[in-house]
Amino acid sequence: MRIGTQQQYLALQELITRAQSRVADLQVRLADGKRIRQPSDDPLGTLDVLSFRRAKAITVSHAANADVGIRNMKLAENALTGMDEIVKRARVLVTSGANAPTSQDARNAMAAEIRTLRERLVGLANSQDGFGRYLFAGTEVTTKPFEEAGDPPVLTYLGDDGKLLLDVGPGTVMEGNLLLDQQVIAAHAALYDAEQRLLSGDVAGLSGVTLQLLQDAGEAVNLLRGEVGQRQKQFESAQQVAQRRVDDFVKAISDKEDADMTQVVTDLTAAQAAYQATLASFAFVGQLSLLDYLR
Numbered sequence: 456m457r458i459g460t461q462q463q464y465l466a467l468q469e470l471i472t473r474a475q476s477r478v479a480d481l482q483v484r485l486a487d488g489k490r491i492r493q494p495s496d497d498p499l500g501t502l503d504v505l506s507f508r509r510a511k512a513i514t515v516s517h518a519a520n521a522d523v524g525i526r527n528m529k530l531a532e533n534a535l536t537g538m539d540e541i542v543k544r545a546r547v548l549v550t551s552g553a554n555a556p557t558s559q560d561a562r563n564a565m566a567a568e569i570r571t572l573r574e575r576l577v578g579l580a581n582s583q584d585g586f587g588r589y590l591f592a593g594t595e596v597t598t599k600p601f602e603e604a605g606d607p608p609v610l611t612y613l614g615d616d617g618k619l620l621l622d623v624g625p626g627t628v629m630e631g632n633l634l635l636d637q638q639v640i641a642a643h644a645a646l647y648d649a650e651q652r653l654l655s656g657d658v659a660g661l662s663g664v665t666l667q668l669l670q671d672a673g674e675a676v677n678l679l680r681g682e683v684g685q686r687q688k689q690f691e692s693a694q695q696v697a698q699r700r701v702d703d704f705v706k707a708i709s710d711k712e713d714a715d716m717t718q719v720v721t722d723l724t725a726a727q728a729a730y731q732a733t734l735a736s737f738a739f740v741g742q743l744s745l746l747d748y749l750r
Contacts, residue, residue: 511704520621521694524631528687542673553661566653573646593617610643612636623693642672
């Protein structure tokens with residue numbers, strides 16, 4: 456009889472240990488909300504979670520790259536808008552200067568303003584982003600791309616024709632920079648032409664050659680603005696797709712990794728009841744053992 460009682464004790468002790476472990480595990484799960492805290496909790500589920508996390512990290516980089524593209528296109532649009540305004544103002548001045556009644560002193564003042572517009576154009580062409588990188592230098596982002604030198608002044612492009620390629624989705628690569636060296640050099644030449652003809656009082660040249668050069672320069676700038684607007688929309692679309700995929704991966708990870716809290720509470724209640732029942736059984740067996748001994 457004593458051997459049987461000892462076996463009962465050992466069996467109940469094992470049950471108590473298991474019940475305690477079960478209650479403790481569920482209490483931790485209730486506290487952190489995680490179903491999988493270590494690979495042994497669910498080996499296959501752990502592999503799924505790792506796969507989802509890797510895919511999420513890649514998709515987060517896609518969204519970040521799309522954001523870079525959006526930012527660059529917005530900055531490019533701002534610069535191009537400024538260039539367009541410069542060309543428009545120059546056309547107004549040239550049109551006024553081409554009128555015969557306009558005095559030469561007035562034309563000289565217009566030429567001085569044109570010179571200022573030309574300097575502004577070069578400044579916009581050398582625009583930088585918030586990190587000090589030049590927007591229109593190709594891949595030579597630390598090199599000031601446009602430099603004016605000489606007399607007559609010549610605008611030289613010092614960047615390259617490299618493209619900033621951004622991976623914005625599975626198999627989707629987009630250009631995140633804009634090359635405009637030809638358009639800027641043409642606009643610069645048109646402005647210099649306007650300045651010189653105003654200074655010389657060349658009314659015929661102003662109304663003919665100069666206005667045509669400025670018109671061509673304006674059209675070239677606006678073509679670039681259209682391209683930039685289209686690219687910005689494409690980047691925004693790619694970013695939205697990437698963000699949706701990130702959200703999907705977050706949900707997939709949560710579905711695999713997180714605990715069903717309602718079920719955890721139910722399981723914990725049942726485990727605590729089982730633990731109390733096991734303790735009661737242990738106490739009951741102890742009482743029986745004492746009685747048997749006294750007998």
